[in-house]
Amino acid sequence: MIKNIFLFIYCFLFYSLKILAQTDAFSGSWQMEYSTAAMASPIKLELQIGVSQRNILYPAHIKLECDSFFAEYDLLLAKKNSRELGISKNKFPRFQKPFGLKEGSFFLTGSFDLSKDLKGMPVLNFLRIDSKQPAAIPTIGVINDSARLTAKIKNFLKEEDISLKKITSIPWHSVNSDCILEPALSPTYFGLRDTIYLPTRDGIINFSGVKKRKNDRVSVTLNGQVVLEKIDIEKKNQQSDILLSPGLNILTFFADNFGNDLPNISRMNLEFGNKKFALDFANRKDSAATFIVVKLVCDPDKSKERYFVENTNPGEEKLLKKDEKLVGSIISGTKILTFAIWDEVIDDGDSVSIKINNEWLVRGCPVKKTPRFITVTLKPGPNTIVFLADNLGSIPPNTSVLEIIDGKRRKSYEMESNPGEKNLIKIFYETEPGLK
Structure with missing residues (x-):
């Protein structure tokens, strides 16, 4: 009997540790407060990250609060490497009261970097995308309480250090979280393209951009693994072979900076057999975006049925x-x-x-x-x-x-x-x- 009890405890601890080891480091809730002596009330920011798709794409939700202002936004995060999550350009407003930020959420563009504080606790630091000409805060014509509050929040998102501490590892989930990962169901474009079916696993990628602009750098990941990192598209012969896994693949094209001017306007050209397509930051909907994601499926039989x-x-x-x-x-x-x-x-x-x-x-x-x-x-x-x-x-x-x-x-x-x-x-x- 005692032997069985010890066996039970051993199995319980073993599987508990295994589950904890498999817990995603990013999923969960992260919070911070920002205040100064001149502020009547702090700015409260909470980032909720859901269960990932293949440890690459994360549905996420932001709560932003200051004084009378309260808002909630949906967004998509894409893994750039073991530490960084790229932030989608669009943040879909689920709720804003008593006013909306409009283009203000654009300032939260870049990535979240995972690290630990001095006590060894996990933190997410916001890394703004590198640009020699950062976006300006839109001018506000009428000066009133709402205008001042709007300017304060936008300035916080654009200028201040944003560091979020993890308060729980429970992934965010709602009726909207799954929709973020499905372009046909999502409320807005989060940088995730429709699935493309390909005739072959072997492909070639190369890059192009406007020659007058220099210093634009890009990175590429395939199924969460870095394929090319911070390459300068102006250099010649920037071409690479690529091999897909059978079935579903997730390819992500990252803008590492905005070069000499905003935005990064790099274009990645892809060729798989007779199938050619491109991911292009010069397109209006991807202009000033941090990433473009496309799902690639290499299954010729399935392709004939659906494509x-x-x-x-x-x-x-x-x-x-x-x-x-x-x-x-x-x-x-x-x-x-x-x-x-x-x-x-x-x-x-x-x-x-x-x-x-x-x-x-x-x-x-x-x-x-x-x-x-x-x-x-x-x-x-x-x-x-x-x-x-x-x-x-x-x-x-x-x-x-x-x-x-x-x-x-x-x-x-x-x-x-x-x-x-x-x-x-x-x-x-x-x-x-x-x-x-």
């Missing part, structure tokens, strides 16, 4: 006119398709017109946050979709997302264009396997 087959015709782009740009080319085994059109960034008054085989499909279609669905009928063989920007909206250029759906497979294209430019999508309708 349209790419259609490659060597030399096809040489036949295009000066004002035409080939965005993509796919093969469809379905005659009837659905087009979904929306703007995932902001509703700024953009409108578009679309032709199929030189006939108008829609004209002057407003691009809203809510998708508009259009039924499209293909003819056998090649079909040409022409996507035209009608205007520039209030924020140039004209931006939208066009997603092609056949009920099982889908393919989305991000469109950026100006009036007079034509974005082309080629769809080959294959009526019988092997027809092409």
